[in-house]
Amino acid sequence: MNTHPSLNTLKELLYQVKGELAELESVYSLLLDRVEGMAEKAERDELSGLLRRKSFFDRWHALLDQCVSLGLESGVLIVDVDHFKRINDTRGHAAGDEVIRRVGGILRRFEGLGSVVGRYGGEEFVVAYTGGLERGLRICSEIQSALPEVGVTASLGVDVGPVGSAPSLERADAALYEAKRTGRNRTCVAGAASGE
Numbered sequence: 001m002n003t004h005p006s007l008n009t010l011k012e013l014l015y016q017v018k019g020e021l022a023e024l025e026s027v028y029s030l031l032l033d034r035v036e037g038m039a040e041k042a043e044r045d046e047l048s049g050l051l052r053r054k055s056f057f058d059r060w061h062a063l064l065d066q067c068v069s070l071g072l073e074s075g076v077l078i079v080d081v082d083h084f085k086r087i088n089d090t091r092g093h094a095a096g097d098e099v100i101r102r103v104g105g106i107l108r109r110f111e112g113l114g115s116v117v118g119r120y121g122g123e124e125f126v127v128a129y130t131g132g133l134e135r136g137l138r139i140c141s142e143i144q145s146a147l148p149e150v151g152v153t154a155s156l157g158v159d160v161g162p163v164g165s166a167p168s169l170e171r172a173d174a175a176l177y178e179a180k181r182t183g184r185n186r187t188c189v190a191g192a193a194s195g196e
Contacts, residue, residue, distance in 0.1 A: 045119040047097055048104025050111075056118025060128040063116055064166050067130055075136040075160040076128045076167040078176045079107070079143060082153045082184045084123035099123075102150040109146075110139060126169070133160045133189065140187040153185035160190075 005013075043055040051059065060076075067074040081087075081103060088096040100123065107125055111117045114130040129135060136158045147154055157176025161167035171190035179188040 045104070047100045048119045048125070049101070049108060050104050050125065051116065051118035053118060053120060056116060056120075056126060056128075059116040060118075063114075063128055063130065068164055071163050072130050073132040073160060073163055074128065074130050074167055075132065075158060076126060076169060076172050077136055077140060077156055077158040077187075078120060078169070078172045079103075079125040079127070079154050079156050080176055080180070081123040082155055082180075084152075087152070096123075099150055099152055103147070103152070103154075106143060106146045106150070109142075115139075126172075128167075133158070136160060137187065137189075144185075144187070155179035155184050156187040158187060158189050 043051055045052050050056075064074060066072075081099060084096065084099070087099055100119075103123075103125065104119070107117050107127065110127055110129075116128045118126050120126040127139060129139065140156045140158060143154065143156065155176055157172045157174065157179055159167040159169075159171040159175065168190070175188040175190040175192070179186045182188070
């Protein structure tokens with residue numbers, strides 16, 4: 001009596017295993033896609049579509065490390081929607097949510113190589129970028145030019161760190177408050193005497 005499987009039986013088993021492996025690969029790919037989608041959702045603010053605060057800081061620190069290693073300047077700017085509380089109080093929170101969504105859409109245009117964009121909190125957003133003051137002011141100008149699409153204005157504060165040094169959110173925030181103090185709907189640069 002022959003106890004060894006026949007060649008045909010072995011072929012059939014191999015085809016069966018091959019089919020099961022292909023099915024497992026398909027399930028693995030599907031699960032991997034779902035996990036990556038969940039990770040992306042966890043990093044993003046549901047209203048603005050921008051990075052949440054923690055994800056922003058994680059990516060900003062990586063960007064800063066890259067700037068230091070490559071000897072590049074870097075900057076950070078804070079965007080604060082003017083009179084946002086008034087929008088919520090007079091038009092309702094759904095209108096305020098829509099403003100956040102639409103401003104987020106404008107700011108997503110700046111995501112990509114050399115920049116990180118996130119929702120800082122409430123109606124405040126933050127953009128970190130490689131480059132100097134000129135690039136920062138260009139980004140601010142483009143943001144200001146796009147905001148009429150949403151029917152709002154914003155005040156912006158910018159800080160630039162020299163090569164090998166990080167820009168400061170605290171200085172950008174102080175510049176932002178100077179923009180608000182001097183009339184809103186403007187950009188102020190940290191350390192500058194007046195807004196632009």
